[in-house]
Amino acid sequence: MKALIPGAVFIGLRTVRRNQRARSLEYGFLKQLVIFRGFIDARSYEHVIRKEIKNVHLSVHPPTGRIRVAAPQRMTLEVLRVFAIAKLPWIKKQQKRLREQERETPREYIDRESHYVWGSRYLLKVVEGDEKPSVEISGRQLLLRVRRDTSSERREAILEEWQRELLHAAIPPLIAKWQKLMNTRVNRYFVQRMKTKWGSCNHRAATIRLNTDLARKPRECLEYIVVHEMVHLL
Known part of the structure; x- marks a missing residue:
């Protein structure tokens, strides 16, 4: 040949x-x-x-x-x-x-490490104690409260779960807004890790899937991806 x-x-x-x-x-x-x-x-x-x-x-x-x-x-x-x-x-x-393209260095989830929330940069502050694990923004810091001797993998999981909560609060209003404007319907949405996509759509089931990393990008990016996936339902 x-x-x-x-x-x-x-x-x-x-x-x-x-x-x-x-x-x-x-x-x-x-x-x-x-x-x-x-x-x-x-x-x-x-x-x-x-x-x-x-x-x-x-x-x-x-x-x-x-x-x-x-x-x-x-x-x-x-x-x-x-x-x-x-x-x-x-x-x-x-x-x-x-x-x-610039690549982010692998995260270690230690003090003064840069993390992004809705497109804004924050410095991570790890607070060890006996309290229930939690994440909150304080000024320009991202406070990660964990129990003593918590591994970096567990810290990552706690932060990712918090990102999911942010998305679950932000996504439904966007879907409701654009369902009316586009005259379509999303039966269900999912938030998950995705390696190569920001989102996907199953037009038969009328469901959309969104990348957890969208919580790190500006809110406009989340809205764009939501609308983009909903277009497949038209």
Whole structure:
């Protein structure tokens, strides 16, 4: 088999059963994309995912810029090749943006560590004692009250639960506001950790899911994501 595009390095494919071969062809296709003329390396790709969808969804994920393609079941590999090759400049731009993006250092949940609440920066103040664990804002400090010898993992869990409470207080009024304006209905919402998305929508169940990290962003960001997901229900 020849390389798909000039300058691409061909990744050999061994003969396998028919359905496995189709999947292997897709793997090789994406490998060619990511090593084409300076695209990071083969770790940047993820296989093509076939779904019962109408359109192709191409995404580039942090932190390495890996590529993920969700394609309709009926779409041939040749059509998918043309689509992805046309998107090469966009892929490279997104990967460059991710490489240049500042990364937060891992949190240790210790004194004077920076944390964000609704887009504002606060310095963490850990208060150890025998009181029930709690979190509150005091001036420019984020007070985290914990019992003595509480691990960093437990401190993280306490802070995340507090973030969930903030979101559970903020989300229902936003949904109520936009249900009237958009003439639609959200049956239920969920708040959870999400690695690669700010939100998602199940239009059949009329439910939306929102990332717990939205409590760290400005309130306008939360409202934008809520509206964005509700648009899928129209």
